[in-house]
Amino acid sequence: MKFFVIAVLAILPCVTACKGNKSVETDWQKVIASYKDDGKAVNYHELAKLNLALAETGRLAEDVFKYTQAGSAGLIPEWNRTNEVGTVLGDVYWSMGHVAYAQRMYFEALVVGENERDPYLLTRLVQTNLVLGAYRVAEKYISILENDGFDCSRYKPLLYDDSAVDSDPELGPKRRCVPIKDHISLEEGLEEDLKVIIRQNPSYRNAVDYLGVLYLLECNMDGFRGFLDEFYGTEALPKLPKAFAEAACMLSQLESGYWKKVGVDKRMWNDYRDFKTRIETRLSLDKYKGTFWYYILRANNQ
Amino acid sequence: MKHLTTGLLMISILCACARDIDICEHIDAGAPVFPDYSGVTVPVNIAPLIFRYDGDAAQSALILSAGNTVFRMKGPEFGIPIKKWHALTSEGDITATVCIKEDGVWKAFKPFTIYVSADKIDPYVAYRLIPPGYETWYKLGIYQRSLESFTEKPVITNDKTDNNCMNCHSFCNRDPGKMMFHMRAKNGGTYTWNEGQIEKLNTKTPQTISALVYPRWHPSGKYIGFSVNDIAQFFHTTNPNRIEVYDSMSDVVMYDVDNHEVFTSPLLTDTTRFETFPAFSPDGKTLYFCSSPAQKVPGGYKDIRYSICSIAFDPETGAFGDRIDTVYSAARSGHGATFPRVSPDGRFILFTETDYGCFAIWHHDADLRLLNLEDGSISSLDEANSAEAESYHCWSSNGRWIIYVSRRLDGLYSRLYISHIDENGKASKAFLLPQKDSHYYEEELRSYNVPEFIIGTVSFNMDDMAKIAKNDPGINVTFSNKE
Numbered sequence: 001m002k003f004f005v006i007a008v009l010a011i012l013p014c015v016t017a018c019k020g021n022k023s024v025e026t027d028w029q030k031v032i033a034s035y036k037d038d039g040k041a042v043n044y045h046e047l048a049k050l051n052l053a054l055a056e057t058g059r060l061a062e063d064v065f066k067y068t069q070a071g072s073a074g075l076i077p078e079w080n081r082t083n084e085v086g087t088v089l090g091d092v093y094w095s096m097g098h099v100a101y102a103q104r105m106y107f108e109a110l111v112v113g114e115n116e117r118d119p120y121l122l123t124r125l126v127q128t129n130l131v132l133g134a135y136r137v138a139e140k141y142i143s144i145l146e147n148d149g150f151d152c153s154r155y156k157p158l159l160y161d162d163s164a165v166d167s168d169p170e171l172g173p174k175r176r177c178v179p180i181k182d183h184i185s186l187e188e189g190l191e192e193d194l195k196v197i198i199r200q201n202p203s204y205r206n207a208v209d210y211l212g213v214l215y216l217l218e219c220n221m222d223g224f225r226g227f228l229d230e231f232y233g234t235e236a237l238p239k240l241p242k243a244f245a246e247a248a249c250m251l252s253q254l255e256s257g258y259w260k261k262v263g264v265d266k267r268m269w270n271d272y273r274d275f276k277t278r279i280e281t282r283l284s285l286d287k288y289k290g291t292f293w294y295y296i297l298r299a300n301n302q
Numbered sequence: 303m304k305h306l307t308t309g310l311l312m313i314s315i316l317c318a319c320a321r322d323i324d325i326c327e328h329i330d331a332g333a334p335v336f337p338d339y340s341g342v343t344v345p346v347n348i349a350p351l352i353f354r355y356d357g358d359a360a361q362s363a364l365i366l367s368a369g370n371t372v373f374r375m376k377g378p379e380f381g382i383p384i385k386k387w388h389a390l391t392s393e394g395d396i397t398a399t400v401c402i403k404e405d406g407v408w409k410a411f412k413p414f415t416i417y418v419s420a421d422k423i424d425p426y427v428a429y430r431l432i433p434p435g436y437e438t439w440y441k442l443g444i445y446q447r448s449l450e451s452f453t454e455k456p457v458i459t460n461d462k463t464d465n466n467c468m469n470c471h472s473f474c475n476r477d478p479g480k481m482m483f484h485m486r487a488k489n490g491g492t493y494t495w496n497e498g499q500i501e502k503l504n505t506k507t508p509q510t511i512s513a514l515v516y517p518r519w520h521p522s523g524k525y526i527g528f529s530v531n532d533i534a535q536f537f538h539t540t541n542p543n544r545i546e547v548y549d550s551m552s553d554v555v556m557y558d559v560d561n562h563e564v565f566t567s568p569l570l571t572d573t574t575r576f577e578t579f580p581a582f583s584p585d586g587k588t589l590y591f592c593s594s595p596a597q598k599v600p601g602g603y604k605d606i607r608y609s610i611c612s613i614a615f616d617p618e619t620g621a622f623g624d625r626i627d628t629v630y631s632a633a634r635s636g637h638g639a640t641f642p643r644v645s646p647d648g649r650f651i652l653f654t655e656t657d658y659g660c661f662a663i664w665h666h667d668a669d670l671r672l673l674n675l676e677d678g679s680i681s682s683l684d685e686a687n688s689a690e691a692e693s694y695h696c697w698s699s700n701g702r703w704i705i706y707v708s709r710r711l712d713g714l715y716s717r718l719y720i721s722h723i724d725e726n727g728k729a730s731k732a733f734l735l736p737q738k739d740s741h742y743y744e745e746e747l748r749s750y751n752v753p754e755f756i757i758g759t760v761s762f763n764m765d766d767m768a769k770i771a772k773n774d775p776g777i778n779v780t781f782s783n784k785e
Binding site for chain 1 (some may be wrong): 431435436437438439440441535536538539541542544545546600653711712713714715743744747
């Protein structure tokens with residue numbers, strides 16, 4: 001069976017402040033390769049970093065269930081007022097295009113950390129402030145980074161130049177995610193905030209992937225169905241990635257033939273029927289480890 | 303004799319510098335300097351205004367002159383010695399000429415004036431230094447700084463108290479011997495330093511919304527006015543104000559220092575209104591506070607606009623008056639007022655005006671305003687304000703100076719500014735609190751918070767305070783029904 005593959009494979013450039021040759025960029029492939037899946041997924045912080053790496057490499061909605069998952073806390077860990085989790089949360093919100101909340105978490109992480117001049121967090125704050133047009137704050141952080149020996153030539157030319165930020169390949173897409181009309185962050189839940197981002201910037205893949213995966217990790221099939229109803233077939237979601245297609249098969253239990261409506265491959269549909277038969281006949285489900293079906297079965301049995 | 307020798311040595315050094323700066327040309331522009339101290343008015347006893355030449359020329363110099371005193375020095379950092387600076391301020395207004403050497407000749411930018419006022423400023427200011435964060439903190443403290451020099455010493459820092467949060471320091475009539483502040487989270491409580499004694503207070507009572515929050519000492523020292531607030535915050539997605547801090551409920555109460563009681567009036571605890579930010583007239587017979595019709599929050603946050611109201615208060619009996627007067631009407635102005643601070647002569651209320659809400663420091667539009675209590679007029683204090691937030695203001699003992707925070711340098715980090723207020727309520731161009739190094743503010747990642755003038759230094763021992771914070775269970779404050 002040929003599964004849908006997300007076309008967007010571009011690895012987003014990351015933090016680029018450098019001190020000499022010492023880069024503070026994140027090697028997402030290395031994060032994925034070094035992740036140790038112990039089958040328990042009790043370390044939400046590490047799991048969130050893995051899922052972030054999948055998102056940043058365009059694989060989240062394809063590969064999320066290849067790894068043992070643990071609900072939404074493994075996607076967006078609970079804020080425990082530590083530098084470590086604050087940094088991960090900042091990266092997660094930044095990745096999904098929630099710039100204001102990313103900035104909030106990066107700042108919290110900086111403030112609570114022992115190094116008030118943490119170059120990674122200061123660089124992230126340069127990025128968020130550039131995107132939000134707070135150029136004087138960005139300039140302050142750039143000045144501090146430069147005084148500490150970091151090269152900020154990547155960002156300095158963007159100061160006070162809206163069109164340069166708009167056309168920047170890294171920051172421009174983030175800026176297009178910032179809602180034109182202000183609202184209270186997370187007031188109606190992260191899902192609603194992500195919908196606002198997707199409606200405004202439908203080409204921003206990570207928001208779509210995070211939203212769909214968030215529904216699936218929470219086993220929120222009604223929410224997921226609403227998500228497909230609104231976005232499937234639009235620029236935001238022209239085709240379903242693997243995890244979404246698997247979930248769409250399950251939705252066909254409530255609406256016959258739904259899988260066809262959302263373009264699920266027949267081979268996947270047959271696999272889903274086989275999966276259900278195996279449950280009924282108590283056959284091994286091992287071949288379906290790595291599917292949403294297996295995840296939700298396990299989640300419902302816990 | 304030693305002083306005389308030093309003085310002669312200085313003069314010879316200055317003369318040597320003078321020989322080096324032979325101005326051949328004049329540049330028809332103001333000098334690029336930081337901080338900008340051109341045209342500011344400073345108290346005669348202020349610490350030197352250290353600034354730097356911020357242009358491209360390789361060589362720069364500064365000539366300061368006042369009366370018969372002239373001082374010259376090489377740049378780009380103009381680190382004027384304190385004694386020499388005070389020799390200049392004692393002469394009156396100072397003319398500053400910044401020069402640069404280009405193509406082998408010295409060129410002078412247009413000189414600027416630093417106006418020196420004979421009105422002295424209180425010798426110290428206390429403030430909190432904390433990153434402008436939201437929920438978290440690590441290192442923070444309350445500090446006291448000499449305004450006549452650059453000496454800064456901690457009053458209390460949270461490394462002594464398990465890295466907890468501390469806030470809302472307040473003094474009675476700028477007296478460093480009558481101080482209070484709160485510790486939050488670990489070792490939580492309100493701490494008073496009064497008559498040489500430290501007290502830890504547990505201030506939440508069943509009858510009040512919260513533990514005591516925003517304070518103002520009554521001038522008699524017998525009471526402290528407080529608000530009690532249910533405080534929350536949220537983050538904007540787009541609004542440059544970033545965050546809203548708001549109350550879902552608030553009242554004003556009075557704390558009786560000797561009896562460890564709080565009491566209030568139904569007029570200060572109206573459930574249909576948010577009452578907060580108490581302040582007192584100098585005679586202690588009027589309590590001012592902010593009051594807004596209660597709104598459903600967070601949705602109604604933009605509709606919260608505080609008026610400044612007053613109620614009579616009898617310090618002898620603790621009785622409140624039976625009516626509320628409005629001295630600043632939010633409905634009439636279309637804006638809201640926060641942090642009322644009454645001038646020492648009782649003629650003015652200095653407050654922060656903002657479009658809406660109570661926590662104006664996060665509002666870019668927040669500006670200081672001066673309400674004349676005699677005729678109700680409001681001065682916009684343009685010389686003290688900027689396009690960024692101004693707030694957390696207070697008056698000097700003589701009522702001629704205000705110190706406050708402003709975010710004008712970068713839009714986020716609060717810095718201390720000082721402005722002269724003349725007897726008619728007119729502000730002079732504010733100046734940034736000088737530091738020994740002109741780069742200090744660009745490097746500093748903590749904000750200045752709640753500056754309060756004090757007439758001396760706070761003398762409690764930090765270790766003693768920490769011991770009480772950690773070991774003393776504290777006095778349980780009770781609620782009294784007296785009205």
